[in-house]
Amino acid sequence: MNEINKRLLNEFQRDFPLSAAPYADIATKLGITEHEVIDRLKELNQSGAISRIGAVFKPKRIGASTLAAMAVPVDQLEAIADLVSSYEAVNHNYEREHRLNLWFVATAPDSESLDSVLNDIEQNTGLTVVRLPMVEDYHIDLGFNLKFEDPLS
Amino acid sequence: MNLPAMKRQMPHGDQVIDETDRRIIIATQAGLPVTKRPYHDLALQLGLEANEVMARMQKMIQDGVIRRIGVVPNHYALGYTANAMSVWDVPDEKITELGERVGQLDFVSHCYQRPRHLPSWPFNLFAMVHGKSTAAVEEKIREIENVLGEDNRGNALLYSKRILKKTGLRLT
Structure with missing residues (x-):
């Protein structure tokens, strides 16, 4: 990956300009044209290197959410994972290597509707949903430092 | 509208x-x-x-x-294909201090206190670690072990095996 693309990925994860022409501001910082910034970002978007350019929201500020885990028998994993993913309230769902093997994040407008989603999942699967809501956030989110050259990063 | x-x-x-x-x-x-x-x-x-x-x-x-x-950035597409949820059992009275120190590490993307579910789930500190390989992730886990020292009363490392669903925040 060339230097300019690396800088676009690493140096603009926060403080994206809230100005009329933000890509022109970025262009000035990088010493290239606005047109080139837009082209490169579109390219990085299309290649999948960028998920999006936009706001990252603080958890728990909007609606109610929790991390949840289930111990699913291996022969039922496929079906139950599909069922859990089918809920609109579920926005992340991962299979992990542990007795608790299905991990998901559920988000709802308020805690009552969050509870009703989780209760519904329990009723439909006959399995317990272990609820692990965030108590405190210790991470100061400044973005993620991508280390392009270091294989041990 | x-x-x-x-x-x-x-x-x-x-x-x-x-x-x-x-x-x-x-x-x-x-x-x-x-x-x-x-x-x-x-x-x-x-x-x-x-x-x-x-x-x-x-x-x-x-x-x-x-x-x-x-x-x-899409970490996965950029080569950060190993991600592990590391979970730690640390003393409640020290969790704020320890959580803040772990949360500052630059390879940790999320660091939260969450409730324990005893007896099967004694862990109260969660740190998401990203690396380009499992070897890289394990190297990072040793760094967290060093930060926690004797306050690490037990930990587990849960690698993601499959991403089954991943969407951004949805408000409707």
Whole structure:
């Protein structure tokens, strides 16, 4: 990956300009044209290197959410994972290597509707949903430092 | 689209957002337009002035509703294919101090206190670690072990085996 693309990925994860022409501001910082910034970002978007350019929201500020885990028998994993993913309230769902093997994040407008989603999942699967809501956030989110050259990063 | 001028109070957190903020969030959650005047384009779409869109986003940053605005890289596509949820059992009375130290490590993308579920789940500190290989992740885990020292009363490392669903924040 060339230097300019690396800088676009690493140096603009926060403080994206809230100005009329933000890509022109970025262009000035990088010493290239606005047109080139837009082209490169579109390219990085299309290649999948960028998920999006936009706001990252603080958890728990909007609606109610929790991390949840289930111990699913291996022969039922496929079906139950599909069922859990089918809920609109579920926005992340991962299979992990542990007795608790299905991990998901559920988000709802308020805690009552969050509870009703989780209760519904329990009723439909006959399995317990272990609820692990965030108590405190210790991470100061400044973005993620991508280390392009270091294989041990 | 004309929405009623009511203010919907959002639960959780000490700040609230109103209906217009909510519409801005919905319009931007898939990303800002990559055009010469993205906030103007957004404003046009929402029937607002660009200055108002920018001012409201600025206020949501100040209020802590928005954590940051920027490029969101896809770690997986960029070679960070190993991700592990590391979970730790640390003394409750020291968790704030320890959590803050772990949360500062630059390879940790999320660091939270969560409730224990005894007896089977004794862990109260969660740190998400990303690396380009499992060897890289294990190297990072040793760094966390060093930070926690004797306060590490037990830990587990849960690698992701499969991503079954991943979508951004959805407000409807």
